[in-house]
Amino acid sequence: MNKSNKLLTIILSFILIGLAACNTQDEQESHSTHGTDGVKMLEVDLTLPTKGSIDEEIKAIAHVTMDDENIEDADEVMFEYWKDDNKDNSQKIEAKHDKDGQYIFEFIPREAGTYHVISHVTARDMHTMPEKTIEVK
Template identity: 45%
Template structure:
């Protein structure tokens, strides 16, 4: 009787181990897909003159795929040290994974800019700085 119980337990254990295997019928392992990340290459000039129109550009990718249909790409900017007084502007979807907006600054200073980006149920907000006029360069701080 003990032998039959041991044999039954052994068969049951082998069956459980086989059921817990993460291999598909084709022999490929599941879960080995690369984790895709939402990434934004945020392009802003390092320096500009007062009143000059500059282009803010976000290149949005999800893994190797360019995101042509982001839920939102919005730029937010403020003078350094004065984040409470920020301005938000919507971007233009260029249909090729790039999102742009134009802005100009009326006063000299260092400005910080976020590219708020939401796509594929993910959100990221890279930040850049720009120096307007003859202020101390954002790179020197």
């Protein structure tokens, strides 16, 4: 290989390495910002009192939003609840849509204990399941 061909090969090698490095950096920047900038997330603010009484109605509210806008047409909003650590005996009840993205569930506990409440919310091809507990005496 003559001197000019070696020089051309070295120059082309540096150019290819530089292009490959730029491409990798662009891909990393794209992956790191895509998750926070263009994707709207389904958000559910589950409201449940921390304490309740036997034989008194308890109300749970799931406020469903996406990009700070109320979701009035969720595909499904179900509340699941159970006492203490006995999830095998959980009950699922469909929530009632109220207004302003709020879905309501009411139940009356018949026994003292810790009740777990999960709101199963599906909307805009997303699903989320926030959980809270309430102490009933």
